[in-house]
Amino acid sequence: xxxxxxxxxxxxxREVRDASGRRAGRIEEIRARKDGDEIIxxxxxxxxxxxxxxxxxxxxxxxxxxxxxxxxxAHGRRAQWDQMDLxxxxxxxxxxxxxxxxxxxx
Amino acid sequence: xxxxxxxSTAGLILxxxxxxxxxxxxxxxxxxxxxVAWEETARFVGAEWIGGAIPDAYATRTLDRANEELRxxxxxxxxxxxxxxxxxxxxxxLEATRARVDTLRLAVGASDRASVARLVRDSPRANADSLxxxxxxx
Amino acid sequence: MDIALVRDLLDKxxxxxxxxxxxxxxxxxxxxxxxxxxRITHLELGAQTLARRLPNPFRSILAWLGRRLSxxxxxxxxxxxERIIQLxxxxxxxxxxxxxxxxxxxxWVRDHIISRIPGS
Amino acid sequence: xxxxxxxxxxxxTSIGGFLEVxxxxxxxxxxxxxGFQLIWAIVLGTVCLIFxxxxxxxxxxxxxxxxxxxxxxxxxxxFFLVPLVAMSLLALLVMASELGGVCLSLQLVTGISxxxxxxxxxxxxxxxxxxxTFSVVEKGASLFGLVTIxxxxxxxxxxxxWTRAAHAALxxxxxxxxxxxxxxxxxILGASIAPxxxxxxxxxxxxxxxxxxxxxxxxxxxxxxxxxxxVLAVAVLIVAALVFVPRGIRIERFDQIALMLTPIxxxxxxxxxxxALGIACFGAMLEIAxxxxxxxxxxxxxxxxxxxxxxxxxxxxxxYTATLVGGALIVMMGVDPLAITLMSMALTxxxxxxxxxxxxxxxxxxxxxxxxxxxxxxxxxxxxxxxxAFVLAVVSIPLEVMGS
Numbered sequence: 001x002x003x004x005x006x007x008x009x010x011x012x013x014r015e016v017r018d019a020s021g022r023r024a025g026r027i028e029e030i031r032a033r034k035d036g037d038e039i040i041x042x043x044x045x046x047x048x049x050x051x052x053x054x055x056x057x058x059x060x061x062x063x064x065x066x067x068x069x070x071x072x073x074a075h076g077r078r079a080q081w082d083q084m085d086l087x088x089x090x091x092x093x094x095x096x097x098x099x100x101x102x103x104x105x106x
Numbered sequence: 107x108x109x110x111x112x113x114s115t116a117g118l119i120l121x122x123x124x125x126x127x128x129x130x131x132x133x134x135x136x137x138x139x140x141x142v143a144w145e146e147t148a149r150f151v152g153a154e155w156i157g158g159a160i161p162d163a164y165a166t167r168t169l170d171r172a173n174e175e176l177r178x179x180x181x182x183x184x185x186x187x188x189x190x191x192x193x194x195x196x197x198x199x200l201e202a203t204r205a206r207v208d209t210l211r212l213a214v215g216a217s218d219r220a221s222v223a224r225l226v227r228d229s230p231r232a233n234a235d236s237l238x239x240x241x242x243x244x
Numbered sequence: 245m246d247i248a249l250v251r252d253l254l255d256k257x258x259x260x261x262x263x264x265x266x267x268x269x270x271x272x273x274x275x276x277x278x279x280x281x282x283r284i285t286h287l288e289l290g291a292q293t294l295a296r297r298l299p300n301p302f303r304s305i306l307a308w309l310g311r312r313l314s315x316x317x318x319x320x321x322x323x324x325x326e327r328i329i330q331l332x333x334x335x336x337x338x339x340x341x342x343x344x345x346x347x348x349x350x351x352w353v354r355d356h357i358i359s360r361i362p363g364s
Numbered sequence: 365x366x367x368x369x370x371x372x373x374x375x376x377t378s379i380g381g382f383l384e385v386x387x388x389x390x391x392x393x394x395x396x397x398x399g400f401q402l403i404w405a406i407v408l409g410t411v412c413l414i415f416x417x418x419x420x421x422x423x424x425x426x427x428x429x430x431x432x433x434x435x436x437x438x439x440x441x442x443f444f445l446v447p448l449v450a451m452s453l454l455a456l457l458v459m460a461s462e463l464g465g466v467c468l469s470l471q472l473v474t475g476i477s478x479x480x481x482x483x484x485x486x487x488x489x490x491x492x493x494x495x496x497t498f499s500v501v502e503k504g505a506s507l508f509g510l511v512t513i514x515x516x517x518x519x520x521x522x523x524x525x526w527t528r529a530a531h532a533a534l535x536x537x538x539x540x541x542x543x544x545x546x547x548x549x550x551x552i553l554g555a556s557i558a559p560x561x562x563x564x565x566x567x568x569x570x571x572x573x574x575x576x577x578x579x580x581x582x583x584x585x586x587x588x589x590x591x592x593x594x595v596l597a598v599a600v601l602i603v604a605a606l607v608f609v610p611r612g613i614r615i616e617r618f619d620q621i622a623l624m625l626t627p628i629x630x631x632x633x634x635x636x637x638x639x640a641l642g643i644a645c646f647g648a649m650l651e652i653a654x655x656x657x658x659x660x661x662x663x664x665x666x667x668x669x670x671x672x673x674x675x676x677x678x679x680x681x682x683x684y685t686a687t688l689v690g691g692a693l694i695v696m697m698g699v700d701p702l703a704i705t706l707m708s709m710a711l712t713x714x715x716x717x718x719x720x721x722x723x724x725x726x727x728x729x730x731x732x733x734x735x736x737x738x739x740x741x742x743x744x745x746x747x748x749x750x751x752x753a754f755v756l757a758v759v760s761i762p763l764e765v766m767g768s
Contacts, residue, residue, distance in 0.1 A: 005285065008272040009254055009297055012440070030249040032284060037326035039247065039284035041274065081281045143614040150611055150623055159626040160634050163475025168619045175616060237612050240540070241399030242528070243605060251731075255440050257433065257665050268436065268665030289665075297441050333428060350666065354678035363495055364674040364681070 006089045016046055016079070018094040024101060025077055027092065044079045044092075045104070077101040130188045137186075137196050140179045141203050144172040145229065148207045152226040155214055162214065169211035176204040247331065249284070257334040258289070258323075260341030267346055269335065270294050273322065287328075287337075289346050290320040321346045369572065371585050383512050383596040384648035385465030386458065386555035386709045388641060389702055391597045392624065393615045394548040395604030397541070400524075400532035403598055405549045407533045409556025410594030412749035415742045416720065418586035419727045420562040424569035425578045427732045431566040432662035434732055435722050443722075448663050450718045452687075455560050455656045457708040459691035462648040463489075464618075464701025469642030472622050473635065479698045486692035489649045493684055498571050498670040501654070505647035512644050514636045515599040518628045522606045529602060547710065547764040550756035554712035556597065557753065559719035560655035567658040571669065579736060603628070618702045649688070657684035710764070714757035720750045 008030060016024045028047030032039050079101050085093045094101070148169055155165040180200040183193060206229050213221040247253065249272060258266040271288035295306035323337055323346070330336040341347055358364045387406075394402040420431050427434060436444040466485040467478035492501065538545035574582070607624055608615065615621055622641075625633030654670060661668035661680040674681035694704070724746060727738045 003275040003277040003280075006274050006276050006282075007288075007293075007296070008249060008274050008284075009270070009293075009441075012250065012254075029251060032247050032249055034245045034247055034331075039325050039328075041249075041282040041284070045248075085278070086276050086282070087278065139614055140616065142612045143616060146612045147620050147623075150613060154623060154626045154634075157626075157630065159630045160623070161475065164472055164619075164622065164634070167471075167475070167477075168622075171617055171619050237609055238399075241397075241401065241605070241609055242539075243399045243525070243609055250440070255436055255444075257437075265665055265667045270441065294441060298445075299442070350678050353682055354675050358675045358678045358681055361494075361674070 004087070006086055011086070011089060011092065014090070014092055016044075016084070016092045016094060018096065018098045020097065022098050024079070024094055024098045028076065031078075041081050043081060044084050046077045046079060046101070048076065076104045078104055130192075133186050133188055134192050134196065137179060137183055137200070141176065141196075141200050144175050144207065145203045148172050148210050149226050149229055149231070152210050152214065152222050156219055156223055156226065162217070165214050166211060169207060169214060172207045173204060173211065176200055176207065180204070245331075252331055253287070253335065258287070258346070259334050259336055260339045260344065261329075261336070262341065263334075263336070264341045266337060266339070266341050266344065271297070271320065284325045286322040286324055287335075288320050288322050291349075293320045321348070371581070371588060383509075383593050383600075383644045384555075384558075385461050385641070385645045385701070385705050386558070386712075387552070387593070387597045388465070388600055388644065389618065389621065389705045390548060390551040390555045390709055391600040392604040392608075392621045393706075394552060395601040396608035396613060396615045397548065398538065398545060399605045399609055400529050400602065401536060401538070402545070402548055402552060403529060403532040403601060404535040405552035406556060406594055406597045406601065408535075408749055408752075409553045410590055410597075412553075412557050412746060413561070413593075414587050414590045415746050416557065416562055416723070417565050417590055418583050419723065419738065419742065419746075420566040421569045421574070421582035421586060422579055422736050423726060423733055424566040425574040425582060426576055426734050426736050428570065428575075429732070430570050430658060430662050431563055431723065431726075432659045434726050436663045436665075438726055438729065438732065439722060444663055447718050447722060448659060450715050451559055451563070451659055452656050454708065454712060454715055455652050455659075456687060456690045456694070457704060457711065458558065458560065459649060459652045459656075459687055460694035460699075461701060461705035461708050462645045462652060463691045463695045464704060465645030466642050466649065467695060468618050468622075468701060469638040469645070472638040472641075478701070479696050482692045482695040485646070485649070486688045489646060489653065490685060490688045493650060493653060493670065493688075494674055494681070496670075498568065501650050501670065502568065505643075505650065508643045509647055511636065512596050512640045514625065514629075514633075514640055515596055515603055518625050518633070519599040519602045521628050522603060524602050524606060529598075543760060543763045546756050547706075547760040550713040550753055550760050551706055551709040552597075553749070553753040553756065554709035554714075554716070556594070557716060557720075557749070558712060559716070560652050562719070562723065563655040563658050564651045567654070567662070567668075571671065576734075576736075600624075616702075617700070649691070652691075653684040653687045656687045657681070710757055710761050713753040714761060716750045716753045716757075720746060 011027050011030070013026050013028075015026050018024055025046030025048060027044055029045035030041055031043045031045065032041045034040075077098070079094060083094055083096050083101070085095050151160065151165050151168050151172075154160045155162070180197060183196055183200065186193075206225065210222060210225045210229075213225060254269055254272055256269050258269060260266055267289040269287050270290060271293040272284060273286040273288055274282045275285045276282045292307060295303055297303075298306060321344075323339065327338045328335060329338050339346070391406065394405070423434060424430055429437065432448075435447060463482055463485050464478065467481035470476070470481040470485070471478040492504070496504075569578075569582070603624055604615075604621070607627055608620075613620060622634065622637055625637045627633070629636060657680050658668055660666075660683045661677070666679045667677045668680040669677050695701070724738070724743060726732050728743070730737055
């Protein structure tokens with residue numbers, strides 16, 4: 001399959017669904033490995049739905065907000081590179097179901 | 107549906123702001139405050155001018171400004187809704203003040219120190235003490 | 245070495261070999277194919293890249309404006325990912341900044357506006 | 365010796381940034397209308413400013429990044445545009461009111477009407493930025509800025525009732541003209557917590573090459589510098605109260621404020637007022653022009669440095685030139701300077717959340733400030749005051765616009 005070039009900054013905040021249409025979160029971060037000159041993508045970090053939580057994450061970890069439990073449900077999920085189908089960058093789709101993704105608690 | 111929602115909220119906001127506007131009594135007090143402010147500014151300019159504390163250009167320019175502001179305020183007075191009796195009384199007071207400021211302006215323009223001193227002394231002086239109490243400075 | 249591309253690369257300050265600023269990482273180009281892990285091929289700079297990242301009403305206006313004003317300057321400038329020497333607070337690129345096209349607009353402003361004013 | 369230089373950065377930022385046309389006009393008007401009652405707004409604004417300036421210095425010292433650069437880095441491109449556009453437009457409006465202040469001081473001294481002075485004032489500021497370096501701006505503003513001490517001298521010579529002034533440092537409800545009272549309160553807060561100060565201070569800290577060892581000195585610099593500005597504003601308010609209230613003068617136009625010092629110092633008072641107004645506003649113009657240039661250049665990654673020759677930082681120099689030209693155009697339209705000043709100060713109050721909330725998030729992110737993240741005290745103080753300023757602005761601006 002010919003390689004397709006995608007603009008990573010346009011993937012940001014894109015909503016990701018799995019094959020059955022269930023929401024998995026929004027693309028918040030992309031982890032990669034740099035060995036030598038090569039930068040190889042390893043996984044996609046899907047953040048919570050609410051945009052504000054992603055921006056203000058450090059504030060929500062502060063004691064006054066922690067008491068409100070805001071930081072608890074601001075979890076995320078990680079999709080390995082082969083679990084993500086980006087053939088259509090506008091609508092990223094998982095190649096597996098949401099439950100198979102690794103859950104991350106910040 | 108969206109436009110109807112927007113129209114009703116706009117109506118709501120406007121009515122809140124309108125009724126919070128000033129009552130007739132407040133408007134009258136406002137006009138009086140403006141009149142006293144510029145009458146006293148003129149007196150202050152006259153007194154400082156005689157004392158040689160301010161240059162002529164500044165004195166004449168500020169007195170012209172006082173004149174303009176008093177005229178603008180009396181124009182605004184005609185538009186404000188208030189009892190006619192109050193409007194007439196305020197109109198007269200504004201006109202009298204403007205006339206005094208005008209004579210003072212001419213005297214300063216002609217560097218006629220004697221009449222400036224007389225005008226400053228004779229024009230009705232605001233009651234300093236009551237004003238100080240009003241803002242808890244006494 | 246593990247990199248978080250958005251946190252450590254996107255929107256970061258780029259500098260050339262001598263540490264002179266080149267701009268910020270406005271975009272990152274990734275080559276994607278179904279059977280191999282995606283690879284970062286280029287970093288991208290330029291007004292067009294920035295315009296593309298805006299929500300729609302502004303995107304089309306700015307893109308149109310960019311083309312009209314200075315078609316050459318708003319052409320996105322790409323830097324091969326292999327040229328990245330060092331990551332950190334700023335990202336050092338193995339490029340001679342003075343001649344690189346990344347500084348196209350800076351040179352244009354300098355030659356056409358600033359140097360015309362005495363004492364610049 | 366280097367530490368002494370840093371303290372001058374604090375003093376100059378406060379003179380150029382604190383005592384300028386906004387704080388001068390709002391303090392004088394508040395004093396003439398409500399006596400000592402609004403001193404609390406100046407105290408509150410100064411306390412908040414001390415925390416904010418200290419934070420922006422700490423951010424620059426620890427992360428070696430300026431506030432604008434860190435905001436683009438942390439929040440990414442689309443979000444960074446919101447504070448960028450908001451602060452640049454606001455800075456243009458404040459620049460016009462500062463230039464208005466300079467023109468008025470020249471009008472007081474020469475008698476030639478103020479719009480004519482706009483190109484001259486803007487050109488003088490531009491020339492200083494074009495030829496000068498950051499330290500010239502820093503040293504010049506703080507040296508000449510000392511003339512503003514004349515207000516403190518005048519305040520003492522009027523023998524105010526200091527206990528009553530101290531009481532007024534605690535917030536109190538208005539006894540008359542409530543909307544005007546709250547409009548002045550938000551204008552004073554907007555005048556003292558000027559966001560451009562933070563961009564200028566953090567860029568100054570980076571340009572002076574601060575590092576983590578400077579964090580303690582930064583705390584002293586911020587406190588000393590901003591309190592210096594706060595004391596001046598309180599002095600202006602006290603003098604205005606004691607001079608205008610007994611004479612029943614409510615300030616409607618700038619021309620009236622010029623009489624403030626004459627009863628105390630005679631003709632010297634008139635010219636010293638003009639000098640203090642002109643110099644403070646001129647210093648603020650330099651700071652605002654540079655702040656906008658720092659904000660834009662750091663946000664887009666251009667070369668930025670006031671020490672470099674203009675041609676070596678072309679777009680940076682172009683931005684501060686455009687800001688000065690923009691300010692001059694607004695003034696030349698002959699818009700009443702007091703009106704621009706009051707509205708820009710009140711709008712600053714309304715815009716504070718846009719400028720301060722991203723800043724708060726940065727100061728709690730260890731990736732930027734290491735272990736020097738905010739204590740809960742500074743977080744709560746800043747949130748409370750910014751929230752107050754926003755609420756006051758939302759309440760009082762529409763009514764003041766409807767009223768006047």
